[in-house]
Amino acid sequence: MVRAPCCEKMGLKRGPWTTEEDKILVSHIEKNGHGNWRALPKQAGLLRCGKSCRLRWINYLRPDIKRGNFSREEEETIINLHEMLGNRWSAIAAKLPGRTDNEIKNVWHTHLKKKxxxxxxxxxxxxxxxxxxxxxxxxxxxxxxxxxxxxxxxxxxxxxxxxxxxxxxxxxxxxxxxxxxxxxxxxxxxxxxxxxxxxxxxxxxxxxxxxxxxxxxxxxxxxxxxxxxxxxxxxxxxxxxxxxxxxxxxxxxxxxxxxxxxxxxxxxxxx
DNA sequence: AATTTGCACAACCGCACCGCC
DNA sequence: GGGCGGTGCGGTTGTGCAAAT
Incomplete structure (x- = not known):
C-alpha cells in the first residue's frame, strides 16, 4: 500500500511553482523569516505544504543561490569530494557556496558520473x-x-x-x-x-x-x-x-x- | 511536420535524526 | 525513556525541452 502524499491528502497544490507563488513565499520569508516551515504556508497564504515551501526556498529562491553552469573547478571539487564523502550531497554542497545539494546531486547523475x-x-x-x-x-x-x-x-x-x-x-x-x-x-x-x-x-x-x-x-x-x-x-x-x-x-x-x-x-x- | 527519444533539472517521497515535552 | 513534531537528507519521479528519426 502506498501512502498518499501529504499535499494531496490535505488538498494542497503540488507540482511546479508559479512566479506568483514564488513572490508570495519570498515576500513572506523576507518579512518574517522561516522559523516554522509547517506553519509558514498557512501564514503566507500558500496552498503548499511546508516541506514544499522549504524545498523551493532552499533550492531555488534563496538569495545566495548561485545560478548558471558549474565551472570546471566546481565539477572537479564535486568529483574529489564525492570520492571522499560518497553520496553525502549536503556535505559536498557545504563546500560549494551557492550550490545546493539537490543541484549537485543532479549534476552528478546527469554529467559527472557519466563522464x-x-x-x-x-x-x-x-x-x-x-x-x-x-x-x-x-x-x-x-x-x-x-x-x-x-x-x-x-x-x-x-x-x-x-x-x-x-x-x-x-x-x-x-x-x-x-x-x-x-x-x-x-x-x-x-x-x-x-x-x-x-x-x-x-x-x-x-x-x-x-x-x-x-x-x-x-x-x-x-x-x-x-x-x-x-x-x-x-x-x-x-x-x-x-x-x-x-x-x-x-x-x-x-x-x-x-x-x-x-x-x-x-x-x-x-x- | 510529426513523433519519438534522451537529457536536464525541479520537485516529491520516505526515512532518519534531533530536540522538546 | 518514549512519543511526537519539525527538519534534513538522499533517492526517485515528473516534466519540459531539444535533438534525432
Whole structure:
C-alpha cells in the first residue's frame, strides 16, 4: 500500500511553482523569516505544504543561490569530494557556496558520473591494449587494473608531477615515487562506481598491441595540464596518432590528459 | 511536420535524526 | 525513556525541452 502524499491528502497544490507563488513565499520569508516551515504556508497564504515551501526556498529562491553552469573547478571539487564523502550531497554542497545539494546531486547523475565512467572505460582500454600480449588470448576480463579509475591516480598525485614521480605500473598496483602507493585490491570503488556496466568489456578493444610491457601512467587535471606537459620530455609521451583520436575525445581532454609512457622500447608502432 | 527519444533539472517521497515535552 | 513534531537528507519521479528519426 502506498501512502498518499501529504499535499494531496490535505488538498494542497503540488507540482511546479508559479512566479506568483514564488513572490508570495519570498515576500513572506523576507518579512518574517522561516522559523516554522509547517506553519509558514498557512501564514503566507500558500496552498503548499511546508516541506514544499522549504524545498523551493532552499533550492531555488534563496538569495545566495548561485545560478548558471558549474565551472570546471566546481565539477572537479564535486568529483574529489564525492570520492571522499560518497553520496553525502549536503556535505559536498557545504563546500560549494551557492550550490545546493539537490543541484549537485543532479549534476552528478546527469554529467559527472557519466563522464567518469567514459574516462574509466577509455583508460581501461588503453591499459589493456598496452599490457595484453597479442600472441596469447586476451587476458582476464577483469584484472585488478580494470577498475582503476583515472581520477584515482589524479587524486593521489601532487599538483605538479614530474615524470620522475612515476615508476612502472605492474600487476595490480600503481607506485608513485615519494608519494602514495596505491594498491588496487585495497580500494573500494563500489560507491563511486556502483553500477558500472561491465558489458563494455565484451566489446572488441579499440586498439591492438603486440607487447606485454609495463607502463607508466600519469593522469593530470586540466589545470595542471600545461605545467605537466612542459615538464615532460616529448619522447616520454606516447603519440597515439590516429588512434589517439579514436580513444580520447573532448571528455578526456576535459577531465584528464592521459600520458602513457611505455616501458623499454615501446614505440608508436605498438599501437 | 510529426513523433519519438534522451537529457536536464525541479520537485516529491520516505526515512532518519534531533530536540522538546 | 518514549512519543511526537519539525527538519534534513538522499533517492526517485515528473516534466519540459531539444535533438534525432
Amino acid at each position: 567518469l565512467k567514459q574516462n574509466q572505460a577509455k583508460t581501461q582500454i588503453i591499459l589493456q591494449s598496452t599490457t595484453c600480449d597479442s600472441n596469447s588470448p586476451r587476458q582476464s576480463e577483469s584484472s585488478d587494473l580494470d577498475i582503476l579509475p583515472s581520477h584515482q591516480a589524479y587524486a593521489s598525485m601532487s599538483p605538479q608531477p614530474s615524470s620522475s614521480d612515476f615508476s612502472s605500473v605492474t600487476d595490480a598496483s600503481v607506485t608513485l615515487n615519494n608519494m602514495s602507493h596505491i594498491k588496487v585490491d585495497d580500494m573500494d570503488f563500489s560507491e563511486s562506481f556502483p553500477e558500472f556496466d561491465e558489458s563494455i568489456w565484451s566489446e572488441p578493444p579499440l586498439v591492438e598491441t603486440t607487447s606485454n610491457m609495463p607502463l607508466d601512467l600519469l593522469a593530470v587535471s586540466t589545470d595542471d595540464q600545461s605545467q605537466a606537459q612542459s615538464q615532460f620530455n616529448p619522447i616520454e609521451r606516447v603519440d597515439l596518432g590516429d588512434n589517439y583520436d579514436s580513444i580520447l575525445d573532448d571528455d578526456m581532454d576535459f577531465w584528464y590528459n592521459l600520458f602513457i609512457r611505455a616501458g623499454g622500447s615501446t614505440e608508436l608502432s605498438e599501437f
